[in-house]
Amino acid sequence: MKNKKNLIIIILLVALSISIGFNIKGSNSNVEEPLPKQEKSEGLRGVYDIDKNINEKTIDNYLGRSDTVYVDVRMLDDPAPWENKGGERMLTGFIEGFEVIPYPFLTAFPEEYVKQKEDENVVGLYVGDSLFHIDEAGNYVANYKESMDILEFMFPKDKYIFIICGAGGYANFTKQMLVSLGWDKEKIYNIGGYWHYEGNKGISTVNNYGDEVKYDFWKVSYHDIDFDNLTPVE
Numbered sequence: 566m567k568n569k570k571n572l573i574i575i576i577l578l579v580a581l582s583i584s585i586g587f588n589i590k591g592s593n594s595n596v597e598e599p600l601p602k603q604e605k606s607e608g609l610r611g612v613y614d615i616d617k618n619i620n621e622k623t624i625d626n627y628l629g630r631s632d633t634v635y636v637d638v639r640m641l642d643d644p645a646p647w648e649n650k651g652g653e654r655m656l657t658g659f660i661e662g663f664e665v666i667p668y669p670f671l672t673a674f675p676e677e678y679v680k681q682k683e684d685e686n687v688v689g690l691y692v693g694d695s696l697f698h699i700d701e702a703g704n705y706v707a708n709y710k711e712s713m714d715i716l717e718f719m720f721p722k723d724k725y726i727f728i729i730c731g732a733g734g735y736a737n738f739t740k741q742m743l744v745s746l747g748w749d750k751e752k753i754y755n756i757g758g759y760w761h762y763e764g765n766k767g768i769s770t771v772n773n774y775g776d777e778v779k780y781d782f783w784k785v786s787y788h789d790i791d792f793d794n795l796t797p798v799e
Contacts, residue, residue, distance in 0.1 A: 567781070597630050600725060603754060613733040613755065614740060620757045624727070625764035628662050633725040635660070636669035636734045637759065640691065641782050649686040652731045652760050654672065655780060660729065661766040664786040666719050668735040672697040672705055672742055694792040697742070705745055709795040716746070719788060725752050732758035 577705035601618040605611040619627055627633070642656040659665065679690055696712040697705045711766060720726055720743055728736040736755045744750045759767075772779035 587641050592648050593727070597632050600627070600754075600784065603751060610733065610757070611662065613737040614735075615757045616732045616754050619727070619754050621759070621761045622763045623731075624660060624756050624762070625766050627727070628660070628766060630725070631643075633727055634721060635663040635727050636720070636739075637663040637665045638671075638728060638730045638739050639665065639759070640667040640669060641665070641780075641785070641787065643669075643691070644685050645690045647687060647731060650732075652758075656782070656785065657780070658769045659785060660762060660764065660766050661768055663729065664788060666788045667691075668730065668739050669693070670695055670790050671716070671739065673699055674712065675738070694790075705742055707798055709792070709797055711795050712798075713746075715790065716743075720748065722748055722752075725754065727756050729756050730734070730758055731760050 604617040606615045606617045606620070626714050628635070637656075638660050641656045644750075645654060647654045656665065672695050673692075674690055682688065682690060694708075696709060696715060697707055700706050727745070728739050730736040730739075733755060736757070740750075740753045740755050743753055768784055769779045770782055770784055772781050
């Protein structure tokens with residue numbers, strides 16, 4: 566009888582250990598799979614360093630990772646008429662999980678890019694305050710003492726960084742800037758542009774409740790930089 570009780574206890578302990586094992590395995594089921602190595606797309610998309618594997622067509626498969634931050638570098642209301650190039654000046658939507666940190670608030674546009682856009686009838690790019698400027702040697706120079714702290718907070722170096730914009734240009738410049746300032750190039754993915762997004766995780770900001778077109782920007786996780794509260798570099 567005693568042996569029978571011992572056998573029952575052993576069976577129960579084995580069953581309990583198996584159950585615990587399954588629970589542990591289940592709790593770790595969301596461990597991130599390794600990301601595919603970066604590979605440039607072909608043609609013009611490759612010129613802008615848009616990734617061939619992780620982009621507007623596939624991004625839904627890579628959302629919700631704890632080792633990744635998701636950044637949309639468009640403005641809520643871009644002063645440039647992107648509709649002249651088939652885009653949108655307003656942020657009419659974004660992908661679930663992405664935070665909006667406008668590239669134009671980070672640094673000034675390269676002069677050659679401004680000229681290129683003018684030739685494409687996209688004039689009036691943002692020229693206001695920014696955290697950095699580009700000097701004659703092509704270096705990114707801080708405009709404020711807090712500039713680097715803000716950049717490191719918004720783009721943590723210990724994470725993968727997925728960057729998107731309208732068509733890929735702003736995202737490309739953001740990646741170039743970060744790499745130039747010490748970020749690991751292999752951890753930053755330019756995933757292209759929201760205007761070409763083909764997934765199912767898009768969140769619209771367009772307000773359809775009245776005759777006038779309005780935008781529900783309250784849906785957006787938006788980083789507004791208060792330049793008036795920063796300390797200029799003398």
